[in-house]
Amino acid sequence: MALKTSTVIEELSSRASSKSDVSASEDLSGGKEVPVGDVTKFTVFLKVEGAVDVDIELSPDGENWYRPGEADNTPDESPIKFTSAGTEIVALGYAADYVRVTATNDTPVSVQVKEVV
Numbered sequence: 238m239a240l241k242t243s244t245v246i247e248e249l250s251s252r253a254s255s256k257s258d259v260s261a262s263e264d265l266s267g268g269k270e271v272p273v274g275d276v277t278k279f280t281v282f283l284k285v286e287g288a289v290d291v292d293i294e295l296s297p298d299g300e301n302w303y304r305p306g307e308a309d310n311t312p313d314e315s316p317i318k319f320t321s322a323g324t325e326i327v328a329l330g331y332a333a334d335y336v337r338v339t340a341t342n343d344t345p346v347s348v349q350v351k352e353v354v
Contacts, residue, residue: 259338259348262286268339270299271350278353281327281336283317289344290316295333302337305329316341328353 259271262284273279283291293315294302306314317325338348 257350259336259350260346262345262347264343265291265338265340265346265348266343268337269348270296270335270337272299272335273333273350274352276352276354277332278328278330279336280351280353281329281338282349282351283325283327283338284323284347285319285340285344286322286346287344288320289346290318290341291346292316292339292341293327293329294337294339295329295331296335296337297333299335305331 257271257273259269263269281293285291292304294304296302304315314327314329317327319325336350338346340346
């Protein structure tokens, strides 16, 4: 007989995903940072109110920043280019400790980060 154990395993290991509201319809032209937990994957949810490019950078220590997808031979993951208001979801599979989101202008941007456990 099959047993359903996924819920019990999550309870025993005290694992739960967490969500961080980085910004709520804010000007991110100066950039904003948020720590992420000890995970190797997380998802960035973006909502913009107009045309703007949104840059996502990752850091292992909060001091040195790296942009995923910047090299010619890797998939473009940043910047995310919006020609008008819209939303985007970016799944990132990196073991970063911090995420920084920066907009190219003062268009309001909402950002949420959800850790994948």
